[in-house]
Amino acid sequence: MNVGIIVAAGKGERTKLTYPKQFYQILDKSLLRIALEKYEYSKLIDKIIVVANENFMEKTKKECYGINKVYDIIKGGDSRQESVFNGLKYIYNVFGFDVSIVSIHDAARPFVSIDKIDESIEIAIKNGSAVLALPEKNSVSHVIGDVIDKILDRNEIYLHQTPQTFDFQKLYKAYMNFENELKSFTDDASIFHKAGNFVRIIPGEEYNIKITTDFDIKFAKWLIKEGKINV
Numbered sequence: 161m162n163v164g165i166i167v168a169a170g171k172g173e174r175t176k177l178t179y180p181k182q183f184y185q186i187l188d189k190s191l192l193r194i195a196l197e198k199y200e201y202s203k204l205i206d207k208i209i210v211v212a213n214e215n216f217m218e219k220t221k222k223e224c225y226g227i228n229k230v231y232d233i234i235k236g237g238d239s240r241q242e243s244v245f246n247g248l249k250y251i252y253n254v255f256g257f258d259v260s261i262v263s264i265h266d267a268a269r270p271f272v273s274i275d276k277i278d279e280s281i282e283i284a285i286k287n288g289s290a291v292l293a294l295p296e297k298n299s300v301s302h303v304i305g306d307v308i309d310k311i312l313d314r315n316e317i318y319l320h321q322t323p324q325t326f327d328f329q330k331l332y333k334a335y336m337n338f339e340n341e342l343k344s345f346t347d348d349a350s351i352f353h354k355a356g357n358f359v360r361i362i363p364g365e366e367y368n369i370k371i372t373t374d375f376d377i378k379f380a381k382w383l384i385k386e387g388k389i390n391v
């Protein structure tokens with residue numbers, strides 16, 4: 161069984177909206193709804209667990225209406241990684257290791273293509289992991305204060321996106337290993353890697369942006385106007 165976890169428990173503080181960004185609507189659909197529909201229409205996803213902000217449980221439930229694969233809506237934690245961990249623990253308690261693959265996705269990245277979700281699952285079935293990432297285009301350096309410490313080789317730098325898709329058993333064990341320091345990580349790939357697992361990178365998508373600031377919202381609207389993305 162392949163399960164998707166959509167993390168939508170954040171506060172969206174950097175967007176400066178008066179409510180969490182997962183409920184922001186583009187063409188009458190919330191970011192969360194758009195992300196959910198992508199997982200609903202993936203051929204390879206069997207069930208979806210939605211991780212919600214505890215102050216917005218009812219609102220999240222409304223967004224899930226009619227999405228048949230949503231198995232449950234559960235409460236998130238203080239950080240993204242704690243929200244993911246709640247999802248993993250829930251899956252383990254309900255299904256155990258009958259779940260072979262778990263695909264984790266940010267509600268704040270609604271523009272991923274359905275084909276990419278499926279590709280990440282196919283690769284994770286073969287390789288144990290599949291993390292979307294894009295090669296860096298700018299020159300990059302390691303900086304201390306306001307001074308360059310070291311110039312990095314940009315050919316070796318990749319920017320992570322989601323979906324991040326894994327062998328469920330291996331990811332669950334990795335999270336259990338670092339259960340007390342989850343806040344120090346920023347994504348699932350970093351926890352999976354720290355636990356000593358091989359992490360397979362697959363090409364990310366240019367338009368699979370994470371809505372983080374008000375600029376990103378304006379950019380997303382422009383992308384839709386230009387016909388670059390469909391929602």
Ligand code: CTP
Nearest residue numbers: 167168169170171172173174238239243267268
């Ligand atoms: N997320 C979550 N639980 C948290 C924090 C974040 O489920 N405690 C989710 C967000 O809802 C989002 C994804 O993780 O879909 C990526 O996080 P981020 O872009 O940082 O979203 P927010 O934390 O909501 O935004 P901000 O950091 O600006 O407050």
Ligand code: MG
Nearest residue numbers: 170171172240
């Ligand atoms: Mg955040």
